Amino acid sequence: QKEVEQDPGPLSVPEGAIVSLNCTYSNSAFQYFMWYRQYSRKGPELLMYTYSSGNKEDGRFTAQVDKSSKYISLFIRDSQPSDSATYLCAMSSFPSGGYNKLIFGAGTRLAVHP
């Protein structure tokens, strides 16, 4: 079983819809949670970064972390065709010895059609 599970989709929604993307994880040591957006043949672009539980909002994007359920979400409001991309969740544990690495989900492919 992978440490981070993410439904690969694809997810197809009409323009203006609210999109919900989710990841579950098994390692309770994870403390840092990130969402990356990756366009085809491009490097992942950091969208949201959250430490521990709670919500974080940035424009049309809201990230939620529920550590008790080991579940994180990314909501996109008023989705646009330009939001069409693969969304990767990533997380890491509090560094012991000062170093850590990101563990990625499989990525969810989102298509927003006009």
Added chain:
Amino acid sequence: AAGVIQSPRHLIKEKRETATLKCYPIPRHDTVYWYQQGPGQDPQFLISFYEKMQSDKGSIPDRFSAQQFSDYHSELNMSSLELGDSALYFCASSEGTGEYLNTEAFFGQGTRLTVV
């Protein structure tokens, strides 16, 4: 703003050849990570460096080696290339602050390696 620079962007090699990928982190970033992303797969962690020392190791084959230089750029050396090594190779950088590493990692555009 300066981003993570990777070179080359594309590379075609034959089986059993050697390839060297380069990564130039964001200025003042002292931590570099290398990831491999196969077609339709999520990025897999290979190796990382902090202050020129290897800090963590993931699923990196013994045929691969990497290092971080005094100017913090990093090189990934791949020998005896196999068809299965064809993938996108991403470098990411972050700013470490001693024991409490800032985990906001920023990625480069990647190097697409094709082994034929």
